[in-house]
Amino acid sequence: MSTNNCCCGCADEKKEKLQQIIEKYKSTKGALIPVLHEAQGIYGYLPMHVQKIISEGLNVPLTEIYGVVTFYTQFSLEPKGKYNIQLCLGTACYVKGSGIILDKLKEKLGIEVGKCTDDGLFSLEACRCIGACGLAPVMMINEDVYGRLSPDDIEDILEKYRKE
Amino acid sequence: MQIYRAHILVCGGTGCVSSNSEKIMNEFDTHLNKNNLQNEVKVVKTGCFGLCARGPVVVVYPEGCMYTMVKVEDVKEIVEEHLLKGRIVSRLLEGGQNTEEIATSLDGVEFFRKQLRIALRNCGVINPEVIEEYIAFDGYKALAKVLTEMTPEQVIDTVKKSGLRGRGGGGFPSGLKWEFTAKANDDQKYVCCNADEGDPGAFMDRSVLEGDPHSIIEAMAIAGYAVGSNQGFIYIRAEYPIAVKRLNIAIEQAKEYGLLGKNIFGTDFSFDLEIRLGAGAFVCGEETALMTSIEGKRGEPRPRPPFPAIKGLWNKPTLLNNVETYANIPQIINKGAEWFSSIGTEKSKGTKVFAVGGNINNTGLVEVPMGTTLREVVYDIGGGIPNGKKFKAAQTGGPSGGCIPASNIDVAIDYDSLIQLGSMMGSGGLIVMDEDTCMVDIAKFFLEFTVDESCGKCPPCRIGTKRMLEILQKITEGKGSEEDITKLEILAKNIKASALCGLGQTAPNPVLSTLKYFRDEYLAHVNDRKCPAGVCKSMTQYVISPERCKSCGLCSKACPVGCISGEKKVPYVIDKDKCIKCGACMEKCPFKAIFKNA
Numbered sequence: 001m002s003t004n005n006c007c008c009g010c011a012d013e014k015k016e017k018l019q020q021i022i023e024k025y026k027s028t029k030g031a032l033i034p035v036l037h038e039a040q041g042i043y044g045y046l047p048m049h050v051q052k053i054i055s056e057g058l059n060v061p062l063t064e065i066y067g068v069v070t071f072y073t074q075f076s077l078e079p080k081g082k083y084n085i086q087l088c089l090g091t092a093c094y095v096k097g098s099g100i101i102l103d104k105l106k107e108k109l110g111i112e113v114g115k116c117t118d119d120g121l122f123s124l125e126a127c128r129c130i131g132a133c134g135l136a137p138v139m140m141i142n143e144d145v146y147g148r149l150s151p152d153d154i155e156d157i158l159e160k161y162r163k164e
Numbered sequence: 165m166q167i168y169r170a171h172i173l174v175c176g177g178t179g180c181v182s183s184n185s186e187k188i189m190n191e192f193d194t195h196l197n198k199n200n201l202q203n204e205v206k207v208v209k210t211g212c213f214g215l216c217a218r219g220p221v222v223v224v225y226p227e228g229c230m231y232t233m234v235k236v237e238d239v240k241e242i243v244e245e246h247l248l249k250g251r252i253v254s255r256l257l258e259g260g261q262n263t264e265e266i267a268t269s270l271d272g273v274e275f276f277r278k279q280l281r282i283a284l285r286n287c288g289v290i291n292p293e294v295i296e297e298y299i300a301f302d303g304y305k306a307l308a309k310v311l312t313e314m315t316p317e318q319v320i321d322t323v324k325k326s327g328l329r330g331r332g333g334g335g336f337p338s339g340l341k342w343e344f345t346a347k348a349n350d351d352q353k354y355v356c357c358n359a360d361e362g363d364p365g366a367f368m369d370r371s372v373l374e375g376d377p378h379s380i381i382e383a384m385a386i387a388g389y390a391v392g393s394n395q396g397f398i399y400i401r402a403e404y405p406i407a408v409k410r411l412n413i414a415i416e417q418a419k420e421y422g423l424l425g426k427n428i429f430g431t432d433f434s435f436d437l438e439i440r441l442g443a444g445a446f447v448c449g450e451e452t453a454l455m456t457s458i459e460g461k462r463g464e465p466r467p468r469p470p471f472p473a474i475k476g477l478w479n480k481p482t483l484l485n486n487v488e489t490y491a492n493i494p495q496i497i498n499k500g501a502e503w504f505s506s507i508g509t510e511k512s513k514g515t516k517v518f519a520v521g522g523n524i525n526n527t528g529l530v531e532v533p534m535g536t537t538l539r540e541v542v543y544d545i546g547g548g549i550p551n552g553k554k555f556k557a558a559q560t561g562g563p564s565g566g567c568i569p570a571s572n573i574d575v576a577i578d579y580d581s582l583i584q585l586g587s588m589m590g591s592g593g594l595i596v597m598d599e600d601t602c603m604v605d606i607a608k609f610f611l612e613f614t615v616d617e618s619c620g621k622c623p624p625c626r627i628g629t630k631r632m633l634e635i636l637q638k639i640t641e642g643k644g645s646e647e648d649i650t651k652l653e654i655l656a657k658n659i660k661a662s663a664l665c666g667l668g669q670t671a672p673n674p675v676l677s678t679l680k681y682f683r684d685e686y687l688a689h690v691n692d693r694k695c696p697a698g699v700c701k702s703m704t705q706y707v708i709s710p711e712r713c714k715s716c717g718l719c720s721k722a723c724p725v726g727c728i729s730g731e732k733k734v735p736y737v738i739d740k741d742k743c744i745k746c747g748a749c750m751e752k753c754p755f756k757a758i759f760k761n762a
Contacts, residue, residue, distance in 0.1 A: 029459075029460075029478065030460035031460060032460035032461075033441065033443060033460050034440070034441065064461075067462050068462055071463065071619070072442075072443030072445050072463070073443070073444035074402055074444035089364075090364030090365055091364040091365040091521070091522070091593065091595045091609070092365045092521030092522050092595055094364075094609055095521075095522040095595060095597060095606075127403070128362065128403075129362075129363070129365055129367070130178075131178055131179075131367035131403070131404065132179050133216070133367060134216025134219060134521070134527040134528050135179060135182055135217075135219075136521065136522075145181075146182075147183060
C-alpha cells in the first residue's frame with residue numbers, strides 16, 4: 001500500500017474516483033491514455049501506486065503503463081508546484097527572446113527546468129508551442145497566459161502568485 | 165427569431181483570450197444593458213480573425229469596422245459612441261481603414277486584402293459553439309449533397325479532380341489516399357483526423373478547430389461515406405484546451421441534430437466520432453505514430469509499407485488527413501472541383517494557411533492562394549519587419565523544413581517551389597527572421613528540438629541527431645573547425661537516408677538548408693571565431709564607443725558584475741574578462757553608445 005496516507009480520508013476519495021474512471025473506460029479500445037490523463041487530473045501526477053491501480057483495473061502490465069507514462073511529456077512522475085510555470089520555447093517565442101526569459105525565471109526561482117521550488121509553490125517547465133505565437137514570448141502559469149514578456153516583468157508576475 | 169441591428173464580434177481564439185477578450189465580452193454585455201441596447205445589439209464570440217498580434221480584436225457589423233488592441237476600458241466608449249450615437253471610434257481602428265471608406269467587409273484592412281479564406285472561411289465569422297450559425301453558412305449542405313445525390317466513387321472523383329493535396333506537410337494527393345482506403349477490403353475501416361499540430365510556430369489547425377469545428381466533423385463524415393467507414397477519431401493535442409472544448413460541444417450538437425450517429429439524413433449511412441487527446445509527443449504527428457498512440461501505446465512510428473490505407477489503426481484500413489485538409493472538403497463539394505482547381509498553381513491547388521510569426525509586424529494567421537510570393541506575405545500582409553531591420557530569411561516546415569533566404573523572397577510559394585529551395589511547406593509555420601538572427605543558432609535550436617522529441621526507436625535519429633547537436637554546440641561556443649562542418653554534412657546525409665520515419669529523415673534539413681544559404685556564417689564561427697549576428701554569447705563582446713559615451717555612468721550602475729569603470733568626462737570602459745555578456749548596460753544606455761561587437 002502507499003505510504004502517503006492522509007488521515008482526512010482524501011486518499012480514499014481519490015482512489016474511489018480513479019476506480020470510477022477505470023470502470024467508465026474499461027470497455028473502450030485504447031483506453032490507457034485517456035485514463036492516465038484523468039488520473040493525473042485527480043492526483044496532479046502519476047506516482048507508482050496510481051499506476052498499479054490502473055494496471056490492475058485495466059488489466060494492462062505495469063511495465064507497459066510505465067513505458068507510456070515516461071514516453072509522453074505531459075505525464076509526470078513528480079509532483080508539480082502549486083503554480084506550474086510553462087515557458088514556451090517554440091520557434092516564434094525563441095526568435096523573440098524566450099531564452100532570456102528562461103534564464104531570468106531560473107535565476108528568480110533558483111531552480112532548473114523540470115524542478116519544483118522547496119516550498120512547493122512553483123515548478124518550472126519549458127514547453128513547446130502553445131499556439132499563442134502572436135503574443136510571443138509567452139508563458140503559462142497554470143491556466144493564465146502571459147504574453148509579450150520582457151525579463152523585467154518576471155519578478156512582478158511571480159510576486160503576484162507568492163501573495164495569493 | 166430576434167433581429168438585431170448590429171453585431172459585435174469578439175475574437176475568442178487562444179491569442180485573444182490570453183489578452184483578455186473574455187472580460188471584454190462581459191464588459192460589452194454590461195454596457196449594452198446599461199444603455200438598454202441588449203435587444204438591439206448582439207455580442208458574438210467567434211473564432212480567430214488571424215491578426216493575433218493586434219489582439220484583442222473586435223469587429224462591429226453592419227459597418228465591418230475592425231477595432232484592435234481593445235482594452236476593457238475602451239468598451240464603454242465603443243458602446244456609447246459607436247453603437248448609441250453611430251460615431252466610429254477612429255482611434256481604435258486597425259490601420260488601413262479610414263472612416264469614410266469603411267465597407268461592409270474587412271477588405272478595407274490591409275492585412276486581409278491579399279487573402280483568400282477557404283479553410284478559414286468561418287473563422288471570425290460565426291460563433292463556433294452554435295451549430296445553427298454553421299448551418300446558416302451552408303454548413304452540412306455538402307454532407308447532405310454527398311449522402312443523397314452522390315455515390316462514394318463520385319465523391320472520391322471530385323476530391324481527386326480538385327487537386328487537393330495534404331496540408332499536414334507531405335503534400336500527398338488527398339483523393340488518391342481516399343481511393344486507396346476505399347479500395348481496401350475489410351469489414352471495419354477508420355477515418356482519422358490529425359490535429360496533433362506539433363510544429364512550433366504553427367497554429368492554423370488550432371484556429372480552425374476553435375473557430376469552425378463543425379467543418380471538420382462534416383468533412384470527416386463525408387470521408388467516412390466515401391471510403392466506407394462508420395467510425396472516426398480526432399487526435400488532438402492536449403495543449404489546446406479551448407479547441408477540445410469546442411470540438412466536444414460541436415460533436416454533441418451534431419449528434420443531437422442527427423448529423424452524426426445512425427442513419428444520417430435518413431440514409432443507410434451511420435458515422436460516429438470520438439476525440440482522443442495527445443499527451444505531448446511531437447512524433448505523434450507522424451501518421452503511424454499517431455495511430456499507435458490512439459491504440460493507447462507509446463507513440464512510436466512503424467515502418468511503411470504497409471500504409472495506413474491497408475493496415476492502419478488496429479490493423480484496419482485507415483484514412484488519415486489533417487485538419488486543414490478536411491476544412492477544404494465541404495467547400496470543394498459545394499462549389500465543385502473545377503472551382504477549387506482554378507485557384508493556385510499548376511501542381512498546388514487551392515489556398516494555404518500560414519502561421520506567420522517571429523520578427524514581423526502582423527503576427528498571425530493568413531490564408532493565401534498557392535503561388536503567392538513570400539514578399540507579398542511578409543510585406544503586404546505581414547506589414548514588414550519591425551524596427552526598420554532587414555529581412556534575413558523565412559523558415560518554413562518547422563523542424564523538418566528549412567530557410568528561404570532574402571535573395572529568394574520573390575519565390576511563388578507552393579509545395580514544389582519550396583522543396584526546390586531545400587525547404588518544405590510543412591504544416592504552414594512561417595517564421596520570419598531579421599538581421600539579428602544567427603542562422604547557426606537557429607539550426608542548433610531545431611536540432612535541440614529534434615533530439616528532445618526523438619522517440620528513440622531508430623538509432624540514426626536517436627544517436628545521429630544528438631551527435632549533430634553536439635557539433636553545433638561546439639561551433640556556437642567558438643570551438644569548432646571546418647572539419648566539423650564536413651562531419652555535419654556526412655551525418656546529415658546518412659540520417660536522411662536511414663531514419664525510420666519522416667521526422668527522422670527530415671531532421672537534418674534545418675542544418676543542410678542553413679549550410680546551403682548561410683555557409684559564410686558557419687565559416688565565420690569556425691575560422692574567425694565570430695558570430696556575425698552577435699547572438700552566440702561566447703563570441704560576443706560588448707564595447708562602449710568613446711565618441712558617443714557621455715560618461716553618465718548609468719551602464720556602470722546597471723552592470724550586475726561591476727565590470728564597467730570610468731569617471732566624469734572620460735569615456736567608460738568594459739572589462740572584457742569580467743563581462744558576463746548579459747546586455748544590461750546596452751539596454752540602459754540613453755545615448756546608444758554600447759554595441760555588440762561580433
